[in-house]
Amino acid sequence: MEPRWQGIDLQGKTALVTGARTGIGQTVAIALANAGARIILHGHGGAMGESEALLPLDRHLTTVSVDLSDREAASAWDSVLDAWPVDILVNNAGIIHRQPFLEHEKEPWDDVLQVNLTAVFELSQKVARQMSQREGGKIIHIASLLSFQGGINVAGYAASKHALVGLTQAMANDLAGYGIQVNAIAPGYIQTHNTEALSRDPVRSEQILARIPAGRWGRPEDVAGAALFLASDLSNYVTGHTLVVDGGWMGR
Ligand SMILES: NC(=O)c1ccc[n+]([C@@H]2O[C@H](COP(=O)([O-])OP(=O)(O)OC[C@H]3O[C@@H](n4cnc5c(N)ncnc54)[C@H](OP(=O)(O)O)[C@@H]3O)[C@@H](O)[C@H]2O)c1
Secondary structure, three states, X not given: OOOXXXXXXXXXXXXXXXXXXXXXXXXXXXXXXXXXXXXXXXXXXXXXXXXXXXXXXXXXXXXEEOOOOOOOHHHHHHHHHHHOOOOEEEEOOOOOOOEOHHHOOHHHHHHHHHHHHHHHHHHHHHHHHHHHHHOOEEEEEEOOHHXXXXXXXXXXXXXXXXXXXXXXXXXXXXXXXHOEEEEEEEEOOEOOHHHHXXXXXXXXXXXXXXXXXXXXXXXXXXXXXXXXXXHOHHXXXXXXXXXXXXXXXXXX
């Protein structure tokens, strides 16, 4: 059954979603827009036409292109945030590098930490400084089951996603007094481009499915439902939390 999201009202809010060209980010952006928020889409250079076309016309504020792996790119956000102060920030963009630990190279390690963690810190700090002036806001990081587990051949990714949970709690503590809630979502196995190879591998996909009590892989819509809750006033007393959306995987 398609999820129904009536009842969450984000009218008058501006939301920035990173990595909104595909997958979870695209679906979260559409869900926030359908709940009434005006959206700043972030991409990475690829064509954003599909995401733009899927938003209600009056809800698309602008599309921004920033390469989050560029260590010098943080200042690229300044003009955007000056023009459109953000009420809801979803730090969704992320990359994974698969390589056994004994061979894991330093460069991809640095890239994964830069995109998944340092860029999140830098953008969140800029947005939170603005939010603190306006005494309110919602910041949502997209973590992972590998915020709690080590995975296989993904040392940099697991390290970055574990760190996101710590960052979520640290930010929540420092920002609660300003009326800003900071939470994370840890998606389970969600069908996106990111997991295409995994879901096509008959052995791994069967092993994964066998451990999911819900009996199916997740869909981006499953994550979007949690994001809507954390973006709305329904979660005003929820902060520093990482919400697992995994069909029951972690409890197994
Ligand atoms: N799918 C899952 O099962 C799963 C599970 C747990 C956590 N997650 C997390 O969910 C988030 C979204 O992943 P997804 O599954 O939706 O995969 P996806 O479709 O590959 O989305 C990843 C997004 O990150 C963006 N991105 C990658 N490198 C970037 C860079 N250097 N600068 C700016 N943006 C960059 C991509 O932009 P371009 O497309 O323009 O390159 C893309 O929009 C990630 O943080 C991922 O770790 C996913």
